[in-house]
Amino acid sequence: MSQPLDWLRRGLEDLLRCPVPGLVHGVVSALFGLGLAALARDHFWILAGAFSGFLIVAPIVATGLYAISRALERGEPASLATAWRVWLGHDPRLVHFGVLLGFAGTGWVLTSASLVTSFATLPVLRPVDFVYHVVLDHRSWLFEIWLVLGALLAAPMFASSVIAIPLLLERRDVSVLQAVLASWRAVLASPAPMAFWAGILLVLTLVGMATLLVGLVIVVPWLAHASWHAYRDIVEADDGTRHADAPAGRPAEPR
Numbered sequence: 001m002s003q004p005l006d007w008l009r010r011g012l013e014d015l016l017r018c019p020v021p022g023l024v025h026g027v028v029s030a031l032f033g034l035g036l037a038a039l040a041r042d043h044f045w046i047l048a049g050a051f052s053g054f055l056i057v058a059p060i061v062a063t064g065l066y067a068i069s070r071a072l073e074r075g076e077p078a079s080l081a082t083a084w085r086v087w088l089g090h091d092p093r094l095v096h097f098g099v100l101l102g103f104a105g106t107g108w109v110l111t112s113a114s115l116v117t118s119f120a121t122l123p124v125l126r127p128v129d130f131v132y133h134v135v136l137d138h139r140s141w142l143f144e145i146w147l148v149l150g151a152l153l154a155a156p157m158f159a160s161s162v163i164a165i166p167l168l169l170e171r172r173d174v175s176v177l178q179a180v181l182a183s184w185r186a187v188l189a190s191p192a193p194m195a196f197w198a199g200i201l202l203v204l205t206l207v208g209m210a211t212l213l214v215g216l217v218i219v220v221p222w223l224a225h226a227s228w229h230a231y232r233d234i235v236e237a238d239d240g241t242r243h244a245d246a247p248a249g250r251p252a253e254p255r
Helices: 003-017 019-039 044-061 063-074 080-088 092-119 127-135 142-161 164-170 176-189 191-210 216-235
Strands: none
Touching: 003 019, 003 063, 003 191, 003 216, 019 044, 019 063, 019 080, 019 216, 044 063, 044 092, 044 142, 044 164, 044 191, 044 216, 063 080, 063 164, 063 216, 092 142, 092 164, 092 176, 127 142, 142 164, 142 176, 142 191, 164 176, 164 216, 176 191, 176 216, 191 216
């Protein structure tokens, strides 16, 4: 249960050692969120779904920062170019996985919008409307249903992606399906620590959003680097070599 806290510590160390790529990713994420808020300011039901959908697609956004952590781990030079080369590689597996996450995020946005617009007792146009007419409305169970549906989508997406993208980045011989199955095995092998890790990701992301998105500048790269170390602890040995009895794409036995 203490390992997720260690992942956070090591992720922060990576961010401090090579801050520029992480801060660029964080600034871009915050600016994207601000642009989304500006476009959807009169349609809060879209905004709520889009920001929660961000949690689903965030792992693919952080791919370049996984490469930064890998370079630092190997003692190699790390810069913004290191992260950029990941995308220049045009790895079809990362593209396919990103598309799948994008579809999942879009599905949640549409589901969220349909729920709020169809069942809210009064129109929801602003954040305060969402609070009063959905969260605090004692006449309906809309908010509880909204949370349950969000969790039903988020839980399998977390289980499918928690180590899948770093694994795809590290291993060219692993397919998307193998990476997803490896991720599920990791979660099923250690459900309590992985649930704790999911809670940390959720809480810190919400804190970043609650600070008018300014906090995302730090939170996004911090959690990205930490996620790389989560992958390392789950899949590979401390020296960076795979256990002899752990085949490609399969998490090593807990140490």
